[in-house]
Amino acid sequence: MKTVTLTNRDGATYLVDPRKPLLDSLHDQGVDLPYGCKYGGCITCAAKLIDGEVHQKAQVALNNRQLNDGYVILCVARPLTNITLEIGVESHDKLYRNPFLDPLAAHELKADIATPKEV
Template identity: 75%
Template structure:
């Protein structure tokens, strides 16, 4: 069993099965979390990873800047260690940026785009 601590919910801790997506396993335990597609594509369920590690290979919603800022996609992410996260829209403070005022650098694009740029 793995522990998930919700930093912005009074540090409440949940025991979860690390083989199941975090969104599913927390919702089963009564945590109210926003979600949309449930396949890692829409970004609605994004949360901020404060500590620990997750496997979120299946996500396609985040660009590299958002990943470097600590965002994880709860509907596909599975914890690899005990983790502490910040959930809900209040964790989205640096998720969206104005692309005209603060454009992404090539290395901050989504991984597949960044790769194809490197290949040029």
């Protein structure tokens, strides 16, 4: 088992099964979080990882900038260590940005859309 501490829920701590997605583990223990697709594609369930490591290879919603800012996709992420999260919409302060005021640099895009396809 691993522990999950929620900074923006008065430091509440939960024991979770590292084989289950964090969204399900937290939901099963009464933590109500927003979600949409539940397969890592829509970004609704994003949370900010403050400390620790997760496995979230199945996610396709986050770009490199969002990953570098510590975002994780709770519906697919599984904890590799004890972790600390900021959850819910309060954690989304750096998730989005206006692409017209502040466009992504090439290195912040996903590799498969940053590199033109050979024809």
